Amino acid sequence: MHRIGFYVSSGFQMLDLAGPAGAFEAVNQQLGISAYRIQVLAAIEGVVANSLGMATPVASLDDAELDTLIVIGGPINQPPSADTQRRIVEASKRSRRVASVCTGAFTLAAAGLLDGRRATTHWQYAARLQRDYPSIHVEVDRIFCRDGDVWTSAGITAGIDLALTLIEDDHGFAVAKGVAQHLVVYHRRHGGQSQFAASVDLAPRNDRLAAALGYARDHIAETLTVERLAEIAGMSLRQFGRVFRAQTGTTPARVVERLRVDLARGRIETTTEPVERIAEAVGFGDAENMRRAFIRIYGQPPQSIRRAVRS
Amino acid sequence: MHRIGFYVSSGFQMLDLAGPAGAFEAVNQQLGISAYRIQVLAAIEGVVANSLGMATPVASLDDAELDTLIVIGGPINQPPSADTQRRIVEASKRSRRVASVCTGAFTLAAAGLLDGRRATTHWQYAARLQRDYPSIHVEVDRIFCRDGDVWTSAGITAGIDLALTLIEDDHGFAVAKGVAQHLVVYHRRHGGQSQFAASVDLAPRNDRLAAALGYARDHIAETLTVERLAEIAGMSLRQFGRVFRAQTGTTPARVVERLRVDLARGRIETTTEPVERIAEAVGFGDAENMRRAFIRIYGQPPQSIRRAVRS
Structure with a gap:
């Protein structure tokens, strides 16, 4: 018997x-134990x-005997109180594994875990x-991420992927x-969770970075070097890369590539334009690139995506 | 304001x-209304x-003013009482759309909907x-299925796909x-839900059909004609096709193909065998078939699946 405790906070998403x-629960059904x-x-x-607004009965963290503690998504602007953080840390010490779903990572982060x-x-x-x-190595393009006995997962339904991995860890691939x-x-x-990210939400708060990305969008068919983007932002190459990473969690080259695949995917899904022409129009140069x-990003070639939309 | 009512029964899966x-709920967040x-x-x-075992507060079907009634999965061996069926039918008449998630289709079916x-x-x-x-045209290989204003969906998480389609219907593709x-x-x-089906669960109740499928599994590398399978089952070709369809909701050729892709997929995911050799071993003849x-079944070629498992 493996005891899983879900930590929830007020207003959690069901x-x-x-x-x-x-x-x-499906493991219990499947194994009949x-x-x-x-x-x-x-x-x-x-x-x-x-x-x-539905009421969910909860037990106390303090009393729980756990093998795995899973912290689900909560409000990111309001970290748990110091007292609650302490209870979470204590419960994590009594657990073999600690995990988070969605913005639950902010709760684990606040508690220093x-x-x-x-x-x-x-x-x-x-x-x-x-x-x-800043001390966390955030891996933005993951469905879930394991570091030792601490597992974190991407948004909402990625909690199911996380659970499947924990189950595979406990009971093997077949189960x-x-x-x-x-x-x-x-x-x-x-693929990673990038495929779910809307490019528009990558817009950084920093005006100079936003200007560089605006330039990239407007000149997407051209060769966009990091040097050129740094120039538009009015920063040194080194400063640009550092600020960019701090603001977006990724690199300028990755963001430009994502812009390109997102633009291309829209045209793949909604038009009958030849793949070669789309590749050129969004700056990939050729269809193979x-x-x-x-x-890399969607886990499948453009043609499969077009076929799937048609069928 | 569009009013969605979820009908639940005791022991429903959360x-x-x-x-x-x-x-x-995410639409409300996204649109801010x-x-x-x-x-x-x-x-x-x-x-x-x-x-x-968590208690969920529920309102009565009779009082509900609804635009969409969604019946979620329930026990399939115990249809709702005649009285409850009547309430469901009445609520459906007051709704613009009726839908089911998972085995909720059995509840709609019992109510004649x-x-x-x-x-x-x-x-x-x-x-x-x-x-x-028997009067229902069951489409086994669908994530969801629309017939007029009645929408049904496949197992459990397919309820999310169903909701996305209803949302697309109400608010368009972008939302x-x-x-x-x-x-x-x-x-x-x-792809359809076939890709999630474990072949083993296709085993029909009828012993003669089970014998034919057992034969198919044991001779998967060979050419398996429907004629040969009917012969193993000791039935005429016409009788075999009819009984097979009634018992499994699909055709013998489809089940054999599914057996083949499932067997192949296991080897694609867990071995480094050349694709050509796997194709031959499971009876596809060549890699292109x-x-x-x-x-057709998974929405992507074997190589993409192998790459995705590796990465």
Whole structure:
């Protein structure tokens, strides 16, 4: 019997909890034994309302005997109190594994549990996590990320992928695959979470970086060197790269590539234009470069995507 | 304001509700207005326990003013009482759209709302739905299925795909895509739910069909004609096709192809064997035949799947 405790806070999204909980529950069904026992926890025993206003009964972190502590998404502008952070740290010490779903990474970070570690979170908040906690190595393009016994996952439904990996760790590939089949989710999703990120949300707060990205969008068919973008931003190459990374969690070259694949994907999905012409129009130069970028970012070539939309 | 009512029954799986509810909720967040109001309903106002034993407050179907009624998964061996069925039918008449998630299709079917319609359900129960309700045109290989104003969806997480389609219907492609990006799910998943089905679960109840499929598994590298399989089952070709379809919701050729791709996929994912050798070993003859079957069933070629597992 493996005891899983989900830490929730007021206004939590039900899907952050229901996704991974459903996966662990499916193991019990599949194996016909109580392989996992699931508890929902908060700082104090009582009732916590979710984002739909439904009341969820919770036990106290202090009393919980756990093997795995999973912190689900919560408000990122309001870290838990020092007292609650202490309870989370204590509970994590009694657990074999600690994990987070979505913005739950901010709670683990506030409690110091991600210091110096590799971690991920919802793509929309990855740059913010990197800014607020510079000691974390934020890996923005991951569905989930393991560093020792600390696992973090991307936004919302990525909690299901995380649970599948923990299940694979505990019970092997076949059981995890069976659970994925039962839930009708992909076991081992292709590509990173970049494929879900809307380019528009990469717009950094810094005006000079925003200007450089605006320039990139307007000149997407041209060769866009980092030197040229730094020049537009009015920064040295080194300063540009450093500020860019701090603000967006990634590199200028990656962002330009993502702009290109996003623009291309829109045209692939909604037009019948030849792939070669699209590749040229968005600055990939040739179709082979674009194909490689698609496979890296979406896990499949442009033609597969076009076929899937048609079918 | 569009009013969504989720009908739940005792022991419902939280993820069946939380998936689509999270999608509708994300529209409200994204648009910054109350585009959707979500209610959880049962025959009688009160409290219903989910499969994790958590109590969920519910309103009564009778009182609900609805635009869309969504029936989530419930027990398939115990259809709702005649009285509850009547309440569901009445609520459906007051709704613009009716939908089901997972085995919720059995509830709609019991209430007569799927008579003569095309519909889908969890792949594990599709054959059962076809047997129990012969007037339904069960489409086993769908993530969701629309027939007029009645929408049904495949297992569990397919409720999210269903919600995205309803959102696209109400608010257009861009809003639905934004919600998918926020939830970190694929908008328009590739392939049907076949890709999630474990071949072993296709085993029909009928002993003679089971014998034919057992033979197919044991002779997978050989040419397997429907004639040969009918012979093993001791039936005429016509009888075999008819009984097979009634029991499994699909054709012998499709099941053999699915056996082949499932066997091949396991080897693609877990070995470094050349694709050509795998194609031959599972009876595809050559790699090009296998590639086409993979694209049809999984939405991508074997090489992409192997690459994705490696990365």
